[in-house]
Amino acid sequence: TVSYFIADLHLSDERPDMVRAFLRFVQEQAYQADALYILGDLFEVWVGDDLRTTTSQTVAQALKKLTQSGVPCYFICGNRDFLVGKRYCKQCGMTMLPDETIINLYGRQTMLLHGDIMCTLDESYQKFRRMVHRRWVQWLFLHLPKRARANIANRMRANSKRYNQSKSDNIMDVTPEQVTTRFKHYQLDWMIHGHTHRPAIHHPFNDNSQQRIVLGDWYEHSSVLTVTPEHADLSGAQL
Numbered sequence: 001t002v003s004y005f006i007a008d009l010h011l012s013d014e015r016p017d018m019v020r021a022f023l024r025f026v027q028e029q030a031y032q033a034d035a036l037y038i039l040g041d042l043f044e045v046w047v048g049d050d051l052r053t054t055t056s057q058t059v060a061q062a063l064k065k066l067t068q069s070g071v072p073c074y075f076i077c078g079n080r081d082f083l084v085g086k087r088y089c090k091q092c093g094m095t096m097l098p099d100e101t102i103i104n105l106y107g108r109q110t111m112l113l114h115g116d117i118m119c120t121l122d123e124s125y126q127k128f129r130r131m132v133h134r135r136w137v138q139w140l141f142l143h144l145p146k147r148a149r150a151n152i153a154n155r156m157r158a159n160s161k162r163y164n165q166s167k168s169d170n171i172m173d174v175t176p177e178q179v180t181t182r183f184k185h186y187q188l189d190w191m192i193h194g195h196t197h198r199p200a201i202h203h204p205f206n207d208n209s210q211q212r213i214v215l216g217d218w219y220e221h222s223s224v225l226t227v228t229p230e231h232a233d234l235s236g237a238q239l
C-alpha cells in the first residue's frame with residue numbers, strides 16, 4: 001500500500017538523461033504501487049497530442065505497460081503541458097484529473113493540483129494562463145499547422161525563460177492565503193502540488209497535522225513523494 005506523486009520532470013528530447021531517470025523510476029518503483037499521480041509539467045513543451053516526439057512516445061510506452069500491469073496512473077496538467085489531451089492520456093493508459101482534485105488518500109482528505117493557479121502575485125502569468133485556458137483559444141491554436149505551433153512555442157519558451165529570471169522569488173511562489181483558503185473551504189488534511197520547484201513539507205497551521213507537500217523538479221535528481229497509510233516521505237528534499 002503505497003502511492004507515488006511526481007511533478008515538474010520537464011521531459012524533452014533535449015534532456016534524454018531525465019527521460020532515462022523517469023523510465024528507471026517507472027520500472028524500478030512504480031510497479032509495486034497502488035497508484036502513480038503525475039501532477040503536471042511532465043513535459044517541458046506540449047503543442048498538441050498530434051505531435052509525436054521520441055520523448056512523448058517513449059513515455060507513453062512506459063506508462064501504458066505500467067497501467068496495463070494494473071497500476072492506475074493519474075495526470076493533472078501543468079503550466080507547460082496544459083495542452084496534453086485525452087488522446088495522449090489514452091495512449092499512456094492515464095486518467096486525466098482536473099486541477100484541484102480532492103482524493104481520500106489512506107483516510108486523508110487531500111487536494112491535488114499543479115500549483116501555478118495559486119501563484120496569484122504573478123499577475124502577468126495569471127493573465128497568460130486565463131487566455132490559454134479558454135476553449136476557443138485552445139481550439140484555434142490546435143488547428144494551426146504543426147510548424148506554426150512549434151514556432152510559437154519556441155518563441156514563448158525563449159521569452160518565458162528570460163522573463164522568469166527577472167521575476168523576484170516570492171511572486172514565483174504560491175500565495176499563502178490561496179493555500180489557507182483551500183484548506184478551510186474543503187476541510188483538507190493534506191495538499192500536494194508542484195510547480196514552484198521548492199520541495200518541502202509545510203504545516204500551514206502550526207498547531208495541527210495539516211500538511212502542504214511540495215514536490216521537487218527532476219533537473220538534478222528525481223524527486224518522488226512516497227505516501228503510505230502511516231506516513232509521507234519526500235525523497236531528495238531538504239525537509
Ligand SMILES: O=C(CCCCNC(=O)Nc1ccc(S(=O)(=O)N2CCN(c3cc(Cl)cc(C(F)(F)F)c3)CC2)cc1)NO
Pocket residue numbers: 008041044045046047079080081083125132133137138139141152153154156157160164195196
Ligand atoms: O515553468 C514554471 C515557471 C512559470 C513559468 C510560466 N510560463 C510558462 O509556463 N510559459 C510557457 C508554457 C508553455 C510553453 S509551450 O512551449 O509548451 N507552449 C507554448 C504555446 N502554447 C499556446 C497554447 C495556446 Cl492554447 C495558445 C497559445 C497562444 F495563443 F499564445 F499562441 C500558445 C502551448 C504551450 C511555453 C511557455 N514552473 O514550472
Ligand SMILES: [Mn+2]
Pocket residue numbers: 008040041078079080116194195196
Ligand atoms: Mn510548473
